[in-house]
Amino acid sequence: MTQHRIRFTLNGAAVDLTVPAERLLVDLLRDDLGKTGTKDGCSVGVCGLCTVQVDGAPMSACLLLATQIDGAAIRTVEGLASPLQEAFISEGGFQCGICTSGQLMAADALLRVKPKATDAEIRDWQMGNLCRCTGYYGIERAIFKARDER
Amino acid sequence: MRLEHRVTVDAPNATVWAVLMDLPVAARCVPGTRDIALDGDGVRGTLDVRVGPVKLALAGTVVVVSRDEAAGTARLRADAADQRIGGAVRAFVDLVVTGDAPTELAIASDVAILGRIGELGQPLIARQADKVLAGFAECLRRTVAAR
Amino acid sequence: MRPFDYVEPETLEEALEILAADPDDTVVMAGGTSLVILLKQDLIRPARVLGLRRIAELRAISATDEGLVLGALATHGMLARSPAVRAHAAALASTFAAVATVRIREQATLGGNLAHADPAQDPPVTLLALDGAAVARSRFGERRIPLDTLFTDLFETSLEPGELLLRVELPRLPVAARATYQKFLPATRDDYATVSVAAAVATDARGACTHARIALGGAATVPLRAREAERSLMGRRFDDAAIREAAALAAAATDPIDDLRGSASYKRAMVGVWTERALREVA
Numbered sequence: 001m002t003q004h005r006i007r008f009t010l011n012g013a014a015v016d017l018t019v020p021a022e023r024l025l026v027d028l029l030r031d032d033l034g035k036t037g038t039k040d041g042c043s044v045g046v047c048g049l050c051t052v053q054v055d056g057a058p059m060s061a062c063l064l065l066a067t068q069i070d071g072a073a074i075r076t077v078e079g080l081a082s083p084l085q086e087a088f089i090s091e092g093g094f095q096c097g098i099c100t101s102g103q104l105m106a107a108d109a110l111l112r113v114k115p116k117a118t119d120a121e122i123r124d125w126q127m128g129n130l131c132r133c134t135g136y137y138g139i140e141r142a143i144f145k146a147r148d149e150r
Numbered sequence: 151m152r153l154e155h156r157v158t159v160d161a162p163n164a165t166v167w168a169v170l171m172d173l174p175v176a177a178r179c180v181p182g183t184r185d186i187a188l189d190g191d192g193v194r195g196t197l198d199v200r201v202g203p204v205k206l207a208l209a210g211t212v213v214v215v216s217r218d219e220a221a222g223t224a225r226l227r228a229d230a231a232d233q234r235i236g237g238a239v240r241a242f243v244d245l246v247v248t249g250d251a252p253t254e255l256a257i258a259s260d261v262a263i264l265g266r267i268g269e270l271g272q273p274l275i276a277r278q279a280d281k282v283l284a285g286f287a288e289c290l291r292r293t294v295a296a297r
Numbered sequence: 298m299r300p301f302d303y304v305e306p307e308t309l310e311e312a313l314e315i316l317a318a319d320p321d322d323t324v325v326m327a328g329g330t331s332l333v334i335l336l337k338q339d340l341i342r343p344a345r346v347l348g349l350r351r352i353a354e355l356r357a358i359s360a361t362d363e364g365l366v367l368g369a370l371a372t373h374g375m376l377a378r379s380p381a382v383r384a385h386a387a388a389l390a391s392t393f394a395a396v397a398t399v400r401i402r403e404q405a406t407l408g409g410n411l412a413h414a415d416p417a418q419d420p421p422v423t424l425l426a427l428d429g430a431a432v433a434r435s436r437f438g439e440r441r442i443p444l445d446t447l448f449t450d451l452f453e454t455s456l457e458p459g460e461l462l463l464r465v466e467l468p469r470l471p472v473a474a475r476a477t478y479q480k481f482l483p484a485t486r487d488d489y490a491t492v493s494v495a496a497a498v499a500t501d502a503r504g505a506c507t508h509a510r511i512a513l514g515g516a517a518t519v520p521l522r523a524r525e526a527e528r529s530l531m532g533r534r535f536d537d538a539a540i541r542e543a544a545a546l547a548a549a550a551t552d553p554i555d556d557l558r559g560s561a562s563y564k565r566a567m568v569g570v571w572t573e574r575a576l577r578e579v580a
Contacts, residue, residue, distance in 0.1 A: 001300045001301060001302050002302040002303050002304075004303060020300065021300070021301055021302060021303030021346065022298040022299065022300050022301055022303075022336070024298070024333070043337065044334050044337075045330060045334070045400065045401060046398075046487070048398070048400065051400060054403070057374065057399075057403040058399055058400050058403065059400050059403055059404050060330075060400045060401070060404070062333075063329060063330050063333045063334070063401075063404060064329065064333070064404065065303070065326075065329060065333065065346075065348075067303055067305065067348065068329060068348070068350060106399070106400075109399075124486075125399055127398060127485075127486055127487055128397070128398025128399060128400055128401075128487050200453075201451060201452055201453075202413070202414060202451065202452025202453055203324060203335060203340075203341050203452065204335070204340045204341060204452075234342070235339060235340055235341075235342070236339070266338070266339060266340065269338050269340055270340070271556070272556075273554050273555055273556035273557070274451060274554075276554075276555070277451060277518060277554050278451075281450075
């Protein structure tokens, strides 16, 4: 019922707006700000489709109230410019594409803090990003490639 | 969902049967019930259930659908709706009373959960039912002993 | 989601006032991973959500002379990475690292995890085996709650209306104690465990047990201490026979729920298997 002024950065640009208490980050991004690259899948934090970076850490935008990101730096796939994207294309890292933005935002978060992450660390980190087409080999190859070519 | 429970009461068969068929008394023995009142052939009232932060207030009725005192069997029907989170519970409860001091009560419930209550999940609902039944059994023993 | 009011006080005192004013219709939010789902499912309809995120003092993790103090707002990720947590017990850091996925670990907090009291959770099990105690505060004062009395039933705790969980305190482990957390995950790694076991054991120079703690997850409606099993080990040589006997006693102490992760009898048997594995790990 209450309205809240929140200020944060979205892909580097300052945002200042007022939201109702019950607004979810995923809806704020998609419906209010038109950033539809972030998808809403399971809506309970399991599938990874809505993965965004909050101060660099991957989180589920479907489990965050917009009020919780006041003061934070948010990155979505719209703000991503990384060799990861090229690698996903060249390695066939997607089929239907619905999980792709979440896969990218998760993988990017890892490679930023751990550019030399091992294969096992990458698999472990990406474990919570599901691919309904089961195209995991392509996704894995793409992330390995992006890491190796850094 | 089918739930089965057994209760042993160290009292005469006839006393246990009489308490069970006295619906207002039996209903008050269910932990969490309030506002129990006669309603036609049955009773109405409210059952409060709490599972952590989730609170239900199931308001409804219980009626005896059939009974056979000679055989020691009865079938009850319970209908209740929750006003707090939305949803309903419908159950047929078969009672079988056998033995005599100790008297064995078998309760077989066929429960349908409708609406949002179902989100709680069957394992959790079954465990809550066990807890409610354990409280009922204890109260039943006390009530029978007092008669 | 149904509308609600949101309040985000800057201080603990303000938070306690807000909570005390209307405890029945106020829910406390730490990380929010479980609470937001309950709100979305419309299973709870609070008038207001009390957000704790601005109360920075609740985020601290510190090693003290007495042991380790973990702030309620420390996230699973912070705890998994914390050198202080690792130095206290590597098994504790790896417990936090084994919860769900990286996304949940970065958002979900220790206090939220304990107060939510989901019986399938990991951290309570290891914290129980490490003799943890929660500290809660209301307007009327502070109270220490040993973790084996915090959890009272499925999603139920002994926290009183108006109380906030502030931190968890862990005493120093006995010198030479070894600890482990073992999680049985037959399906996927981000799942809740079917059962889990934490053990902390110390032996003297002759190999006899001088300290034994065994805690079980998924084994009942609350995380459990397997006290009979612990007693069976005390003063005894920590050998194969002792381990097997303790594992059987741990299994016997369980009262599991039948659910998608296994029947009650399967879980009971698995507690035996995994207690044995946990004890061998620290032998």
